[in-house]
Amino acid sequence: MSSVSDTAPKPQRRLPDLHVLGPILALVALIVIGAAMNSNFLSYANITNVLARSAFIGIIAVGMTFVITAGELDLSVGSMAAFIAGLMILVMNGALAGMGAGLGVIVLGIGAALVAGLAAGWINGVLITTMRIEAFIVTLGTMGIYRSLVTWLADGGTLSLDFGLRTAMQPLYYGGILGISWPIIVFAVVALLGEGAMRMTRFGRYCAAIGSNDQVARYSSVDVNRVRLLTYVLLGLLVGVATVMYVPRLGSASSATGVLWELEAIAAVIIGGTTLKGGFGRVWGSVVGVLILGLIGNILNLTDWVSPYLNGAIQGVIIVLAVILQREGKAGA
Amino acid sequence: MSSVSDTAPKPQRRLPDLHVLGPILALVALIVIGAAMNSNFLSYANITNVLARSAFIGIIAVGMTFVITAGELDLSVGSMAAFIAGLMILVMNGALAGMGAGLGVIVLGIGAALVAGLAAGWINGVLITTMRIEAFIVTLGTMGIYRSLVTWLADGGTLSLDFGLRTAMQPLYYGGILGISWPIIVFAVVALLGEGAMRMTRFGRYCAAIGSNDQVARYSSVDVNRVRLLTYVLLGLLVGVATVMYVPRLGSASSATGVLWELEAIAAVIIGGTTLKGGFGRVWGSVVGVLILGLIGNILNLTDWVSPYLNGAIQGVIIVLAVILQREGKAGA
Amino acid sequence: QEDETQVIGVSIPAATHGWAGGMNFHAQETIDRLEETYPQLDFVLATASDPAKQVSDIEDMVAARGIDALVVLPFESEPLTGPVASIAEQGIWITVVDRGLSEEGIEDLYVAGDNPGFGRVSGEFVAEQLPEGGDIVVLRGIPTAIDNERVEGFETAIEGKGINVIGMEHGNWNRDDSFTVMQDFLSRHPQIDAVWASDDDMAVGVLAAIEAAGRDDVQFVLGGAGMKEMIDLVRQGDEMIPADVTYPPAMISTAIELTAVGLVSGAPVSGEFTIGSVLVTQENADQYYYPDSPF
Amino acid sequence: MNDDSGQRAASPRGGGQGVTGRLALSGVDRSFGPVEVLHDVSLVLQAGEVHALIGENGAGKSTTMKILSGYLRPSSGRVLLEGQEARFEGSDAAEAQGVVLIHQEFNLAEDLTVEENVFLGRELRRGPLLDKRAMRTRTRALLERLECRVDPGARVRDLAGPDKQMVEIAKALGREARVLIMDEPTAVLTGREAEVLFAQVDRLRAEGVAILFTSHKLDEVKRISDRVTVMRDGRVVASRPTEEMSEDAMAEAMVGRALSDLFPARSAPVGEGVALRLRDLTVPGHARGLSFDLHEGEVLGLAGLIGSGRTEAMEGLVGLRPHEGTIEIGGHAVRIASPRAAQAHGLVYLTEDRKGRGLVLNMGLRENLTLQALEDFAHPFLDRRAEAEALTRAIRDFDIRAPSRDAKAGTLSGGNQQKLLLAKVLLAKPRIVIIDEPTRGIDIGTKQQIYRLIHDLAAEGVAVIVISSELPEVIGLADRVLVMRQGRIAGEVAGEAKTEDTIVRLAMGLDGKETAA
Numbered sequence A, B: 001m002s003s004v005s006d007t008a009p010k011p012q013r014r015l016p017d018l019h020v021l022g023p024i025l026a027l028v029a030l031i032v033i034g035a036a037m038n039s040n041f042l043s044y045a046n047i048t049n050v051l052a053r054s055a056f057i058g059i060i061a062v063g064m065t066f067v068i069t070a071g072e073l074d075l076s077v078g079s080m081a082a083f084i085a086g087l088m089i090l091v092m093n094g095a096l097a098g099m100g101a102g103l104g105v106i107v108l109g110i111g112a113a114l115v116a117g118l119a120a121g122w123i124n125g126v127l128i129t130t131m132r133i134e135a136f137i138v139t140l141g142t143m144g145i146y147r148s149l150v151t152w153l154a155d156g157g158t159l160s161l162d163f164g165l166r167t168a169m170q171p172l173y174y175g176g177i178l179g180i181s182w183p184i185i186v187f188a189v190v191a192l193l194g195e196g197a198m199r200m201t202r203f204g205r206y207c208a209a210i211g212s213n214d215q216v217a218r219y220s221s222v223d224v225n226r227v228r229l230l231t232y233v234l235l236g237l238l239v240g241v242a243t244v245m246y247v248p249r250l251g252s253a254s255s256a257t258g259v260l261w262e263l264e265a266i267a268a269v270i271i272g273g274t275t276l277k278g279g280f281g282r283v284w285g286s287v288v289g290v291l292i293l294g295l296i297g298n299i300l301n302l303t304d305w306v307s308p309y310l311n312g313a314i315q316g317v318i319i320v321l322a323v324i325l326q327r328e329g330k331a332g333a
Numbered sequence C: 001q002e003d004e005t006q007v008i009g010v011s012i013p014a015a016t017h018g019w020a021g022g023m024n025f026h027a028q029e030t031i032d033r034l035e036e037t038y039p040q041l042d043f044v045l046a047t048a049s050d051p052a053k054q055v056s057d058i059e060d061m062v063a064a065r066g067i068d069a070l071v072v073l074p075f076e077s078e079p080l081t082g083p084v085a086s087i088a089e090q091g092i093w094i095t096v097v098d099r100g101l102s103e104e105g106i107e108d109l110y111v112a113g114d115n116p117g118f119g120r121v122s123g124e125f126v127a128e129q130l131p132e133g134g135d136i137v138v139l140r141g142i143p144t145a146i147d148n149e150r151v152e153g154f155e156t157a158i159e160g161k162g163i164n165v166i167g168m169e170h171g172n173w174n175r176d177d178s179f180t181v182m183q184d185f186l187s188r189h190p191q192i193d194a195v196w197a198s199d200d201d202m203a204v205g206v207l208a209a210i211e212a213a214g215r216d217d218v219q220f221v222l223g224g225a226g227m228k229e230m231i232d233l234v235r236q237g238d239e240m241i242p243a244d245v246t247y248p249p250a251m252i253s254t255a256i257e258l259t260a261v262g263l264v265s266g267a268p269v270s271g272e273f274t275i276g277s278v279l280v281t282q283e284n285a286d287q288y289y290y291p292d293s294p295f
Numbered sequence D: 001m002n003d004d005s006g007q008r009a010a011s012p013r014g015g016g017q018g019v020t021g022r023l024a025l026s027g028v029d030r031s032f033g034p035v036e037v038l039h040d041v042s043l044v045l046q047a048g049e050v051h052a053l054i055g056e057n058g059a060g061k062s063t064t065m066k067i068l069s070g071y072l073r074p075s076s077g078r079v080l081l082e083g084q085e086a087r088f089e090g091s092d093a094a095e096a097q098g099v100v101l102i103h104q105e106f107n108l109a110e111d112l113t114v115e116e117n118v119f120l121g122r123e124l125r126r127g128p129l130l131d132k133r134a135m136r137t138r139t140r141a142l143l144e145r146l147e148c149r150v151d152p153g154a155r156v157r158d159l160a161g162p163d164k165q166m167v168e169i170a171k172a173l174g175r176e177a178r179v180l181i182m183d184e185p186t187a188v189l190t191g192r193e194a195e196v197l198f199a200q201v202d203r204l205r206a207e208g209v210a211i212l213f214t215s216h217k218l219d220e221v222k223r224i225s226d227r228v229t230v231m232r233d234g235r236v237v238a239s240r241p242t243e244e245m246s247e248d249a250m251a252e253a254m255v256g257r258a259l260s261d262l263f264p265a266r267s268a269p270v271g272e273g274v275a276l277r278l279r280d281l282t283v284p285g286h287a288r289g290l291s292f293d294l295h296e297g298e299v300l301g302l303a304g305l306i307g308s309g310r311t312e313a314m315e316g317l318v319g320l321r322p323h324e325g326t327i328e329i330g331g332h333a334v335r336i337a338s339p340r341a342a343q344a345h346g347l348v349y350l351t352e353d354r355k356g357r358g359l360v361l362n363m364g365l366r367e368n369l370t371l372q373a374l375e376d377f378a379h380p381f382l383d384r385r386a387e388a389e390a391l392t393r394a395i396r397d398f399d400i401r402a403p404s405r406d407a408k409a410g411t412l413s414g415g416n417q418q419k420l421l422l423a424k425v426l427l428a429k430p431r432i433v434i435i436d437e438p439t440r441g442i443d444i445g446t447k448q449q450i451y452r453l454i455h456d457l458a459a460e461g462v463a464v465i466v467i468s469s470e471l472p473e474v475i476g477l478a479d480r481v482l483v484m485r486q487g488r489i490a491g492e493v494a495g496e497a498k499t500e501d502t503i504v505r506l507a508m509g510l511d512g513k514e515t516a517a
């Protein structure tokens, strides 16, 4: 051979297989367990329920995947969702008098939620990129701020969508096409677009490059701050999208809305195989992670064998196991 | 790369001063504001109150500083504290019949708390180091587990220390020497020892080296896994110490105990100037961070100028501002 | 699904504070008892940490467990109204506990607590104890509609009685938080005549703070909900705790029991049962003292 | 455009100070904080000319190159592109003008694949989507030009150092540079790979690209460059056509004194005792069946092609990788499961990857120096004074030139980092030391110092294994040379047989199969 690198003796013993298969195996295991425990587990209604309610965290987790891949973090998404939901309800209730409970108000509400999401993501992003403040601190701060704001908007209670509007809006959660409800459709579309963006666009590649080594990215003419900012804006927008699905479901927002969504979304992303330190991310993994989390809750509701007090413990154990399954395949130290 | 960090022609305007002074300035600013707003702010009683109640998070934050410096994270400390408090109460109530409400039971309770803390830290550490699972996931898992366990131990309610025991134990929180209460003394001692360990022992140096580049540490004959494990064990032990101070205060533990302590402790560490990605940590900074957080709450309680619904927002804003103050001094991108 | 077994779903908020913990305990205990008494009944208990989770729990109960009746203590009224209404349409028996749904006529049976009443009784007692008027501080619960109703009831009751609320903060129905808040109130106000802690868990924290500060200006602390330790203090004539206001977590037991009996007997009890908040003083404290309850 | 079609003989063209050239520096100063590291540097790069920049470690070569390519800005003075003052906002602006720098240290995103790195920042697209196939094809073509066989889909993290260097070069070639600046491109390459690179340099020169490179291998400089500029202490001290300068003259201009023999004569004989005995050492996936004895006071060379498994075998030996086989130290069989255990037996390993595994770049010199032997400074609290004294000694013994004693290791020049790394490992007072590429990036004057140091170690009875890709180094330094090939020991040469030819033949397995060059 012409080259001087004779790489012969080591047959590249990397097993990406298990690393890739890990989350999927965990998901399959959960499905098998669920089906064994309750015959209704695989029923259409149950599957649809789980998918639809996973959509909120799922849509957010897709955005979170980009943020984490770029080496960042966002703790504010749960509070942000609560705040946007509150805002959306206020806007719609406010416009009701002038516009009537029609499509107009709904479109206005959706628009308001998306714009608010964009703006909230942008604020996080600007504080982090241009002001150069640790993402953990910025988003911990905005987490407190949004949570307070929604409590304040609701005067300590609950903000409720006008009843008529609620009826008009419900199809957004409960309706759908071909028997598949909107949240599932939107989740699927967001996931597909996200996966495409991660693998097939410059944006996805830049996220990984920045998360891996932002100096290198900078030297390679990547506008690092802009890409980082974009990840937050994208995440904010997706929080807005999730909220648009959420409001018709419950028709209200309060300080209890979206509590701990951030941890769930981050956990889903990591269970899915994205590296917390950045540099590598996969959207489909996050989707699998969200489904795993959703199924754990569902299965615990389907069976009686543990005290409900211990649900959190079971959940914790399964999350760790799911990740062990995935890590098994990893090579040496 | 050796020197490629600044692209601009500005002649290295590094002001480590402000980076160092940042948290202190923020603290001083808060003290000035507090004193201006309420004349009782600087009273002996108020200062003592704030210090004593900051001690729990403070002691934990000292341990967290080592964990974060070594590039790790622990989300489980709040739940762990609740669980240990519950366990301690159960052990003491259980031993009461045999031993009577004397020193023996108290010593037993303290011993149980410290051992439980060590064990809990060790479990986190082993899962993270030998099983090589992402710290975020492990501690998110154990966070759920401990929280569930304490709920289960308390049967959903509150575990209360026997009334006689509580009276016997109260001096541990309310008593002290020379007018300084025990929590403050213990906090100060832990902080001093921690600062010493960080700056003047191999352990501290190794933590920073591992957090900076664990490969370099490994190639330099540092037993990376052991040091990492030790940081978790130390943190667990300090959670135990914090719990020993906590239980005598109200004599009870429930699922509401220690909620969000982990976020507070991590925030304090970062406000104090330790880098979340690891490689650099300072214990005194974390102490200042804890005091900043404690004072914010105190000042908000001492004044009326915002709706209590907005307390969280004010807190968020101040946290971000405190870090901005600190970051200001940092050089270019 | 089988004709002979009937399933009752019970959906309640998780035990995040003392009262909820007591309620969780009673729910669990009642279910265990009824399952033994009525082998033909099956129970599903789910605890939720937020309204969305509670809606999911209820969905699961319907889709996978085929419940015939639902006993629900709504985390919040608004978000649960729609989902519960849609279940009611499927012919499932609905028992609502404590917090009413925001639309009338959905539930078959309503076992209600009386939050404005709770506030009113508390306010009246405070006013009565301070005939000359006085300065009090108030600790509020977790910001929720319930808390708002209680505080409104309280404020209405003390109106025009010369009582000044000189400080009001959220203690979140939490002992630690109320301890902190009370410490700061004590630093801030040299004279506090009384404290409305609005909850017995918060009263525990408040008492500890007062005791530690060694202040003797505070004449009494009024909690609420009927925690056994507090009732016991009332029974013994403690000066700081002259009274308590009930808001029994055991109302969940009543609701589950009525629902179960209704299902089994085929003659369901419907309607509304309001469990009023009662003032407990030394005279009647024995009636409300349950030493075996965890709360 | 050019007349000297790829000849390595120097071209007499261009080069006068008054000529602006394609890219030039004029009177450039640069300071880092209070330390001024460049003084009045002027330099002209001509189209179609290969310009070599040489100088001692820390002379300012890398800094000069970074200023030329927009990574740093001059404190004063001007950068001229085609005679016009160029104010590069950053490296991307310079790159847009066709000025490309290959860094001294790798500058790749380790988590990304080869292809992703090569096209980072200028991805090919079809509509909004990436054209992966085209990028992969182009990457493969670029790598083929460099006779590098790595898979464009491989993650950079998994590549060996030399392959990473080739990827860096491919990345630069892919940018269609008009000015190509290479900071010690051959430091991690063996002679054969360097040849491949030089072929590309010839091609680019013929295409009219202006090329600037540094190297501490003066023979390379002599062979490939048209013009040599020598820097010392941040100043240009000479700039002449290469043909007018002999290697010795270059060395003398760099160091400021005449250099005697590079390799000192051995002063002490090899000892009798066996310090280390290996039997059938196997590092799964990398090396098989290594058996040899190492004597006290012996310097053993380990030669072989890149990827022959020398590094992995030795990493296995010190417990950095799982291994099998028996290891005897001082006559006793020992188990070595970690570098810590190895060090407890007096065995330490110095890595070839100083940036990734050798030094904590954001820690100070002192912390780095004592990291490996920290026990010696802890009783139980760290003795800062002793640490400071150790640093003083290291700075003296190893001639470490740092901007200040409090500097972070990352601000040292590449060669000075290497010296710090050597000092750090030797501070652990090993009885057996394995040094992987001891003089990578070290200037010729200091090299001599380090060789002397290794001999002094041997004279004290320390057993030394030297892995080096520079054949003259292994030959000149070692008493005996083991040659590895595909994870096995292919042969041993000592005494008269220690010639480049025999070693290369063994390394390539030329006795058996025929290999096309």
Ligand SMILES: Nc1ncnc2c1ncn2[C@@H]1O[C@H](COP(=O)(O)OP(=O)(O)OP(=O)(O)O)[C@@H](O)[C@H]1O
Residues within 6 Å of the ligand: B002, B003, B004, B005, D032, D035, D037, D055, D056, D057, D058, D059, D060, D061, D062, D063, D064, D104, D401, D402, D403, D410, D411, D412, D413, D414, D415, D416, D441, D443
């Ligand atoms: N970021 C920085 N901060 C402070 N000093 C620096 C920085 N970068 C480089 N220096 C100093 O500038 C001087 C010149 O460094 P440079 O890297 O240019 O040397 P070099 O000639 O490339 O050496 P070598 O042959 O070792 O690579 C050195 O003394 C170095 O320590």
Ligand SMILES: Nc1ncnc2c1ncn2[C@@H]1O[C@H](COP(=O)(O)OP(=O)(O)OP(=O)(O)O)[C@@H](O)[C@H]1O
Residues within 6 Å of the ligand: A007, D157, D158, D159, D160, D161, D162, D304, D305, D306, D307, D308, D309, D310, D311, D312, D352, D467, D469
């Ligand atoms: N961190 C790593 N992870 C995975 N593989 C690695 C790592 N470091 C090195 N390798 C593998 O080791 C192989 C050989 O490395 P290397 O080229 O250093 O061997 P060598 O025989 O020591 O040669 P030389 O010392 O001349 O570089 C590389 O091809 C690479 O695949």
Ligand SMILES: [Mg+2]
Residues within 6 Å of the ligand: D061, D062, D063, D104, D183, D413, D414, D415
């Ligand atoms: Mg250099």
Ligand SMILES: [Mg+2]
Residues within 6 Å of the ligand: D310, D311, D312, D352, D436
């Ligand atoms: Mg090597």
